[in-house]
Amino acid sequence: MQAKMVITDLDGTLLNSTGNLSRRNWEALERLSENNIFIVIATGRSIFSVNKVIPGDCPIDYIVFSSGAGIYDWSRDKIIDSTHLSPELVKQSAMEFHCRNINYFIHAPIPENHIFDYYIFDDRNGTDAWDRIRNYQEFANRIDNISNYCFNNSCQVIGVSQSRSEIYESINKALPSLNVIRTTSPLDQKSLWIEVLPKNVSKASGCQKLCDQLGLNKSHTLGIGNDYNDLDLLNWVGNSFVVGNAPSDLKEKFNIIDENDKDGFSKLIDLKIGD
Numbered sequence: 001m002q003a004k005m006v007i008t009d010l011d012g013t014l015l016n017s018t019g020n021l022s023r024r025n026w027e028a029l030e031r032l033s034e035n036n037i038f039i040v041i042a043t044g045r046s047i048f049s050v051n052k053v054i055p056g057d058c059p060i061d062y063i064v065f066s067s068g069a070g071i072y073d074w075s076r077d078k079i080i081d082s083t084h085l086s087p088e089l090v091k092q093s094a095m096e097f098h099c100r101n102i103n104y105f106i107h108a109p110i111p112e113n114h115i116f117d118y119y120i121f122d123d124r125n126g127t128d129a130w131d132r133i134r135n136y137q138e139f140a141n142r143i144d145n146i147s148n149y150c151f152n153n154s155c156q157v158i159g160v161s162q163s164r165s166e167i168y169e170s171i172n173k174a175l176p177s178l179n180v181i182r183t184t185s186p187l188d189q190k191s192l193w194i195e196v197l198p199k200n201v202s203k204a205s206g207c208q209k210l211c212d213q214l215g216l217n218k219s220h221t222l223g224i225g226n227d228y229n230d231l232d233l234l235n236w237v238g239n240s241f242v243v244g245n246a247p248s249d250l251k252e253k254f255n256i257i258d259e260n261d262k263d264g265f266s267k268l269i270d271l272k273i274g275d
Contacts (some may be wrong), residue, residue, distance in 0.1 A: 003272060004220040007044040007064075007207055007233065008020045008265055010043040010050070011186040013243055016261045019053055026058070029031055030265040032273065033059040038212060040064060042203040042223075042233055043196065044183060046107075046155075047072050047079070048114035048194060064206035067181055067195055069155050070110045071206050081209060082110040089178060093157040093196040094119075096174050098146055102159045102167070102194075104260035106143075106151075113155035119143040128191035129160040132250050135187075153240040159194040160185070168194055183229035184247075195229070203229070215224055226260065228251075241268055 008014045008040050015021055032039050040079060041059045042064040043050060050063055050072075063072040087091070090106060092177040097104035101110040101121045108115040118140055119197050133140045143149050161167050166183075171182040179199050185191035211218055223230075223237030234254055244259035257271070258264040 002220065003037060003220070003222040003239065004216050005038040005040060005207075005211065005214075006269070006273075007040040007042050007157075007203075007221060007223040007237060009225040009227070009230050009233075010041050010045060012184075012245060012260055013224055013230075014041065014260070014265050015053060015108070021054065021058070022266070024261055024263040024266040025063065028263075028269040031058045032196075033061075035273065037273070038062070038210075038216075039114070040207060042068075042207060042225075042230075044186075044193075044229055046114045047111065054162075062210055064210070066107075066110065066113055066155055066204055067197060067208040068202045068204070069113070069197055071209060079111055080156075081206070083198050084109045084155055084267045085157065085178075085196070085198060087151040087153060089198075090154040090157060091151040093175060093178065094146070094151070096171055097157070097159040100167070102161045104157060104159045105129075105132070106157050107155040109153045110155050115139045115141075117143050118148060128185050128188045131187045133158065157196040159196075161192050161194070164192065167192060171196075181229050181232075183227050203233040207233065207236065218250060222268075222272055224257065224265060241270070 035121045039060045040062045041060055044067045047065050060074050065072055070079055070085050073080050105118045127266045164193045167181040179197045179201055181195040183193045185193050198272050219238040221237045223233055224237045224241045225234055226243045241257050243264040257268045
């Protein structure tokens, strides 16, 4: 069916490996807008972080951010939906990371979810956690003693470790009432990030909310991603693709377009939408 909404992941998909939006991909976004096709970016980034890499005049319509915890109307500069974890669930999630000696981050509720508290054990899990702290040092607050920590509402809890799937499986099994998502670090492209969100929160659920609001059927959606945190979205959209730099097991399951560094997004729009 004719696509009425195109949904794209950001890092590793729409953006190239240096974190930039190429001219060809920008022109593809413009072409979608000219054809009155809704453009949605579905990303793990916060809105604060998105604004660091996407110019204000970029031709997009909505952002499903923080892996579905919030929805942002780009043209109106307004958050139109948000969810959070309760203090009890934040504590439960944090302690699962803590008991495994996994570095973790507790993010403030939306719209301040670029602010986070963090607990670091040491460097046994690599430098990725420290890189994240350095990138957002003015918004990062160290937890010195978890026993005295005051748990509040949180957008999400994120653990950072070495890329070992058994760690993700262990956390996922321990938190059956929550949505536990794994993704590859956008910083070093190898560390494992484990995001903990409310059970009904995901990129797919955020996009479903948008479809309901806009009166669209998901069969009219086209989606593209590059990593495991896009899995729920790729399974949900009417027509799904992954870029060539996606993990091999995702490329076995979904249609493949060219790599992000070779303007895979633009080529997908050429293929499915045309001029």
